[in-house]
Amino acid sequence: MNKKFQEEVQQDALGRLISALKILPGIGPKSAQRMAYYLLQHDRAGAQVLGETLQFAVNHIGHCRMCNSFSEIDLCKTCSDDRRDSKILCIVETPSDQLMVEQTLSFKGLYYVLMGRLSPMEGQGPKELGFDVLMNRIFLTPTDGREAVSEVILATNFTSEGEATAHFLGEVLKSKGISISRIARGIPVGGELEYVDAGTLARAMMDRRPLGS
Amino acid sequence: MNKKFQEEVQQDALGRLISALKILPGIGPKSAQRMAYYLLQHDRAGAQVLGETLQFAVNHIGHCRMCNSFSEIDLCKTCSDDRRDSKILCIVETPSDQLMVEQTLSFKGLYYVLMGRLSPMEGQGPKELGFDVLMNRIFLTPTDGREAVSEVILATNFTSEGEATAHFLGEVLKSKGISISRIARGIPVGGELEYVDAGTLARAMMDRRPLGS
Numbered sequence: 001m002n003k004k005f006q007e008e009v010q011q012d013a014l015g016r017l018i019s020a021l022k023i024l025p026g027i028g029p030k031s032a033q034r035m036a037y038y039l040l041q042h043d044r045a046g047a048q049v050l051g052e053t054l055q056f057a058v059n060h061i062g063h064c065r066m067c068n069s070f071s072e073i074d075l076c077k078t079c080s081d082d083r084r085d086s087k088i089l090c091i092v093e094t095p096s097d098q099l100m101v102e103q104t105l106s107f108k109g110l111y112y113v114l115m116g117r118l119s120p121m122e123g124q125g126p127k128e129l130g131f132d133v134l135m136n137r138i139f140l141t142p143t144d145g146r147e148a149v150s151e152v153i154l155a156t157n158f159t160s161e162g163e164a165t166a167h168f169l170g171e172v173l174k175s176k177g178i179s180i181s182r183i184a185r186g187i188p189v190g191g192e193l194e195y196v197d198a199g200t201l202a203r204a205m206m207d208r209r210p211l212g213s
Numbered sequence: 214m215n216k217k218f219q220e221e222v223q224q225d226a227l228g229r230l231i232s233a234l235k236i237l238p239g240i241g242p243k244s245a246q247r248m249a250y251y252l253l254q255h256d257r258a259g260a261q262v263l264g265e266t267l268q269f270a271v272n273h274i275g276h277c278r279m280c281n282s283f284s285e286i287d288l289c290k291t292c293s294d295d296r297r298d299s300k301i302l303c304i305v306e307t308p309s310d311q312l313m314v315e316q317t318l319s320f321k322g323l324y325y326v327l328m329g330r331l332s333p334m335e336g337q338g339p340k341e342l343g344f345d346v347l348m349n350r351i352f353l354t355p356t357d358g359r360e361a362v363s364e365v366i367l368a369t370n371f372t373s374e375g376e377a378t379a380h381f382l383g384e385v386l387k388s389k390g391i392s393i394s395r396i397a398r399g400i401p402v403g404g405e406l407e408y409v410d411a412g413t414l415a416r417a418m419m420d421r422r423p424l425g426s
Contacts, residue, residue, distance in 0.1 A: 013270050013285045020266040023259035024237075025251045031239070036270070037308055038238045040283055041328060044271045046236035051267030053233040057226045057249070058257045058264065070253055072226045095250055115254060 014040075066137065068130070069095045069113040078102075078111065085109045086146040089138060090153040091169065093117050093162060101155060109153075112137055117156060118165040126168070134169075138178070151179040158185055227253075279350065281343070282308045282326040291315075291324065298322045299359040302351060303366040304382065306330050306375060314368060322366075325350055330369060331378040339381070347382075351391070364392040371398055 014036060021032035039047040063069065064076035071077075078084065088109030092098045098111050112134055116124050138149045154169055156162035166182055173180050186204040187196055196204075227249060234245035252260040276282065277289035284290075291297065301322030305311050311324050325347055329337050351362045367382055369375035379395055386393050399417040400409055409417075 012290075013266075013274050014283050017266050017270040017274075020259070020263040023252075023256055023263060024248050026244070026247075033309060033312075034239075035237050037283070039236075039267070040270065040274055043236055046233070047267050047271045050233040050236060051264045051271065053226075053230050054252070054260050054264030054267070057230040057253065058261045061226050061230075061253055070227050070250070077225075096246060099246075 063115075067098075067111045067113055068115060068133070069098055069111065083108075086142065087148070087150045088153065089149045089151070090155050091134070092155045093157060093165070097155065097157070107153075109151075114156070114165070117159075117161045118168055119161050131169075131172070135172070138173070139176070149178060151181070154180065154182045276328075280311075280324045280326055281328060281346070282311055282324065296321075299355070300362060301364045301366065302362045303368050304347070305368045306370060306378070310368065310370070320366075322364075327369070327378070330372075330374045331381055332374050344382075344385070348385075351386070352389070362391060364394070367393065367395045 017036045017039075018029070018032045021027055021035050022029060024032075027035070060072045061070050062072070064071035064079055065074055066079040067076060069076055069078075085108050088107075089112055090098075090101060090107060090109055091112045091114065092101060093114050093116065095113055095115075098113055101107050101111070114129050114134070116129050118124060118126065118129065138152065141148050152169075152173055154166040156165045156169075170180055170182070184207060185200065186207060187193065187200065193201060230249045230252075231242070231245045234240055234248050235242060237245075240248070273285045274283050275285070277284035277292055278287055279292040280289060282289060282291075298321050301320075302325055303311075303314060303320060303322055304325045304327065305314060306327050306329065308326055308328075311326055314320050314324070327342050327347070329342050331337060331339065331342065351365065354361050365382075365386055367379040369378045369382075383393055383395070397420060398413065399420060400406065400413065406414060
């Protein structure tokens, strides 16, 4: 009887709100409850906006047909910006990674966002990641007057899966007449040798560059 | 030019979603971005449900007219449950606190939820907390056949503000012919004296009870 009563309580609007908030990454039952109470008590207007925005986003945000990143228009703003250099293509795992590269203000080429990484454990193979689309993006001659891709920068993460993805793409792309590079691994700017892990330091030694280059 | 372009990007659906997620308590720009990407990539159905649920909750959840807790119906399930003892009223600060007491399964009376605490710093006085409504709740003779309140349990937090609230309510309620109590302070169940702070231990000594009571 009591059990049934509790379940009934769980199905009211507040219970449903708490359950719904738990879908957010990193949010458990306690945080979801705190969020629900906070919104109802202190920010109903904000909650209303969040509700509308979520629905709008879900129904309007798709993927850019060129770079595969999130976009609500067919061709995203970055891809349609003709001031960017279409000869260089930077391949990243996620839109967050793209944003990080973009924030360095040091890259003026275009992007391709994999929306993942090779991960056999999670069933993410070349097919699931749509590598055929990426190959078309790289090798098909653009019909809109842009220059074709002549250089690919592999900017996947330096995790084992990111490395495997870069290695795989490198293997597929080499001997196709385009230049391929991997972003550098080494000591972070401002980093001290004493606090850097041995693997990174070993790599920094290996990848050393002649002074003045 | 670049600044303006960035602002424009910020105003697209994705940027708006990230901004909207930042209203959640404890969620900063990085987490909001991670959540937005996660929802779009992995759980659009969940995001849709969350959006709908938020809007429904904002528009349908109000306060129970008897206990002041969140409720989508005029009289919440707890208050309308006639198996509960209407003579005992437990006063708590928030719906979470009510839930905590409820989960102990040791209280069968009714609740009153202050939806806050006395806090002059935040402009929360007796008026803002609606103490007049609380007084009516305690002293007005029920017209629905229930028994009137004869015992009040003050279960506000043991923070300085919660204590001040309990003290204030105790002062107002005493000499009105109803029994008033404060929940006990002491060593937590399973707690070891060695690890309990001095204030708690001092209080536990002071509030000691005769064996067998």
